[in-house]
Amino acid sequence: MLRIAVPNKGSLSGPAAEMLHEAGYQQRRESKELRIVDPENEVEFFYLRPRDIAIYVSSGRLDIGITGRDLLIDSGADAEEILPLGFARSTFRFAAKPGTADGIEDLKGKTVATSYEGIVAGHLADSAVDASVVHLDGAVETAIELGVAEVIADVVETGTSLRNAGLEVFGDPIMESEAIVIRRTGTNGEEPKVQQFLRRLQGVLVARTYVMMDYDCRVEQLEKAVALTPGLESPTVSPLHNEGWVAVRAMVPAKEAQRIMDDLYAIGARAILTTAIHACRL
Numbered sequence: 001m002l003r004i005a006v007p008n009k010g011s012l013s014g015p016a017a018e019m020l021h022e023a024g025y026q027q028r029r030e031s032k033e034l035r036i037v038d039p040e041n042e043v044e045f046f047y048l049r050p051r052d053i054a055i056y057v058s059s060g061r062l063d064i065g066i067t068g069r070d071l072l073i074d075s076g077a078d079a080e081e082i083l084p085l086g087f088a089r090s091t092f093r094f095a096a097k098p099g100t101a102d103g104i105e106d107l108k109g110k111t112v113a114t115s116y117e118g119i120v121a122g123h124l125a126d127s128a129v130d131a132s133v134v135h136l137d138g139a140v141e142t143a144i145e146l147g148v149a150e151v152i153a154d155v156v157e158t159g160t161s162l163r164n165a166g167l168e169v170f171g172d173p174i175m176e177s178e179a180i181v182i183r184r185t186g187t188n189g190e191e192p193k194v195q196q197f198l199r200r201l202q203g204v205l206v207a208r209t210y211v212m213m214d215y216d217c218r219v220e221q222l223e224k225a226v227a228l229t230p231g232l233e234s235p236t237v238s239p240l241h242n243e244g245w246v247a248v249r250a251m252v253p254a255k256e257a258q259r260i261m262d263d264l265y266a267i268g269a270r271a272i273l274t275t276a277i278h279a280c281r282l
């Protein structure tokens with residue numbers, strides 16, 4: 001049975017459960033459940049604090065886990081990223097009151113408050129900057145107002161929390177994060193159960209980012225049309241009863257679907273349809 005760690009709280013937990021559900025796995029019904037078995041899929045899910053997931057996976061007691069890239073790096077645990085999942089995207093940045101600092105070199109002798117001590121201490125050491133780091137569990141934006149630190153380093157998504165606290169980012173982004181699947185470093189990646197789990201999640205990612213497009217076009221326009229809709233491998237082209245016309249079917253990125261439909265229409269394609277993909281295996 002494959003043993004998988006899933007975030008039980010915070011920004012990662014809802015979207016992770018949703019993705020697993022879309023991939024056909026049973027998920028817990030109540031937020032108090034700490035583990036469930038999905039016998040049909042031969043998987044056991046453990047609902048753990050996002051911060052602890054890399055530690056469990058690196059111990060080898062759990063096969064794989066879903067966590068944030070920033071949390072993995074912060075933990076320093078012996079685990080590696082095997083699949084990015086595209087949700088809980090954020091940037092990790094320094095911020096302070098305007099005029100405090102322009103770049104990391106200005107942090108010398110200052111105190112930085114953060115919930116991600118591992119990332120910050122590592123980044124300061126790599127940049128050879130001597131600054132103190134104070135660990136706070138959350139709401140770090142308030143640390144400056146209350147005099148605990150001159151600078152914070154935190155997760156930024158929309159920037160609203162910083163703005164509300166009168167703070168501004170400075171310097172280069174420390175890292176870009178998103179939800180990821182991890183496994184213990186150096187584990188055999190060919191394990192069929194792990195591969196099947198990853199293929200299911202990849203199927204969900206593709207179903208979310210692509211749509212199926214169908215249209216009819218004149219044979220003379222086929223090359224131009226196919227250049228607009230190259231598909232993942234190559235489009236399917238079928239003859240129509242009406243001679244001189246073909247039907248084309250290809251997957252296209254959902255974000256570009258409207259533009260592609262306009263371009264196809266402009267070269268004479270007609271009956272252009274898009275349909276959602278519910279699941280797939282590439």
Ligand SMILES: Nc1ncnc2c1ncn2[C@@H]1O[C@H](COP(=O)(O)OP(=O)(O)OP(=O)(O)O)[C@@H](O)[C@H]1O
Pocket residue numbers: 009010011012050051067068069070071088089090138155156157158177178179
């Ligand atoms: N506002 C946000 N937008 C996107 N991702 C976020 C946001 N806040 C935290 N994350 C991501 O969520 C993960 C942290 O999860 P964690 O559960 O520790 O914190 P949280 O989501 O802030 O929840 P809480 O602080 O309520 O416990 C990290 O990977 C982080 O990058």
Ligand SMILES: O=P(O)(O)OC[C@H]1O[C@H](OP(=O)(O)OP(=O)(O)O)[C@H](O)[C@@H]1O
Pocket residue numbers: 137138139140141154155156157158159160161162
């Ligand atoms: O840029 P934004 O869209 O404002 O998002 C970023 C904020 O979200 C997270 O905080 P959360 O609400 O989880 O509280 P916490 O600080 O207690 O973790 C993070 O720590 C930032 O404060």
Ligand SMILES: [Mg+2]
Pocket residue numbers: 138
């Ligand atoms: Mg938080």
